Amino acid sequence: MSVGIFGGTFNPVHFGHLRAAEEVREKLNLEKILFIPSGTPPLKTEGIAAARHRLEMLRIALRGNPFFDLSDIECRRRGKSFTVRTLETLRTLYPEMRFYFILGIDAFLDIPNWWQPDLLVAMTDFAVISRPGFSFRSMRESPYVRGGARIPKDIDESNDEVNVIRLRSGRSALLLRMTPLGISSTSVRRSIEQGKSIKYLLPPGVQSYIITHKLYKS
Numbered sequence: 001m002s003v004g005i006f007g008g009t010f011n012p013v014h015f016g017h018l019r020a021a022e023e024v025r026e027k028l029n030l031e032k033i034l035f036i037p038s039g040t041p042p043l044k045t046e047g048i049a050a051a052r053h054r055l056e057m058l059r060i061a062l063r064g065n066p067f068f069d070l071s072d073i074e075c076r077r078r079g080k081s082f083t084v085r086t087l088e089t090l091r092t093l094y095p096e097m098r099f100y101f102i103l104g105i106d107a108f109l110d111i112p113n114w115w116q117p118d119l120l121v122a123m124t125d126f127a128v129i130s131r132p133g134f135s136f137r138s139m140r141e142s143p144y145v146r147g148g149a150r151i152p153k154d155i156d157e158s159n160d161e162v163n164v165i166r167l168r169s170g171r172s173a174l175l176l177r178m179t180p181l182g183i184s185s186t187s188v189r190r191s192i193e194q195g196k197s198i199k200y201l202l203p204p205g206v207q208s209y210i211i212t213h214k215l216y217k218s
Contacts, residue, residue: 004033004127005090006102007074007083009041009185011048012210013061014202016183018068024102024127025067027162027176032069033102035062038081039074047189049215051075060205082115087123100127100174105134108173109142117144122169130178136163139175144168192216 004024010017013035021033035058039051048054055075062068073089074081083101090099101124108128111117121144130136139145146166163175183201191198193216198207210216 001032001094001096002028002030002098002100003094004028004030004100004102005036005087005124006033007036007038007086009048010035010037010054010058011185012054012188012202012206012215013058014183014185014188014206015200016181018061018203019181020129020178021068021102022065023178024100024129024176028100028127028174030067030100032067034069034071036071036074036086039077040080047216053209053213053215057206057209060209061203063205080115084116084120084123087120091123099124101125102127102129104129104131105136105139106131109134109138112143118169121167121171123171125171126167126173127176128173129176130180132180132182136175139165139173145173189216193218 004021006017006021006024008017021035024030025033037051037054037058041048052075055070055072058070062070074086077085087099087101090097103126105128108126111120114120128136128139144167146168161177165173165175167173188198188201191201192210198210
């Protein structure tokens with residue numbers, strides 16, 4: 001069974017997250033996408049809603065999609081949320097599953113700043129999704145991409161939706177072209193702070209939850 005692991009703060013979850021997950025699932029023919037909101041992110045600390053709120057907003061957003069599941073594994077854990085620990089736990093609980101860790105190009109390039117990055121890159125395959133302002137060619141800069149890895153110069157203009165490159169660890173990174181939606185959690189929070197509408201940026205139930213609990217108000 002192949003499962004995509006979609007982690008992050010989801011602060012808040014929006015249609016960009018949901019559409020990206022759906023496209024990854026479809027392009028890689030995955031059985032499930034498992035959303036795992038971080039409890040206490042090790043790198044992001046400011047302006048983050050409590051884990052219980054972010055977990056509940058995800059629960060609301062994922063309703064009705066049988067291919068999307070939610071895990072509170074990081075929200076229940078005390079201390080900072082480290083991806084390596086989460087993957088270790090998942091591999092122990094589900095040894096028969098093949099996991100693909102989903103993240104954007106920018107996040108993949110930032111992996112050297114994560115906790116135990118060498119171990120992380122040896123533990124899982126990656127589904128690296130396109131992000132506005134970043135090119136797949138920039139992945140040559142990553143110390144985890146095998147020297148001489150074939151990243152065609154025109155990969156960012158290619159009609160191929162999925163390209164595969166090998167990592168130094170022996171794992172693979174699948175490069176996926178996504179439908180650009182231009183929605184970010186940062187822009188959603190900024191709109192809320194400025195009293196602007198967030199309608200059609202996220203599921204209606206999530207918008208209602210934010211209003212009811214007065215989240216992201218300065």
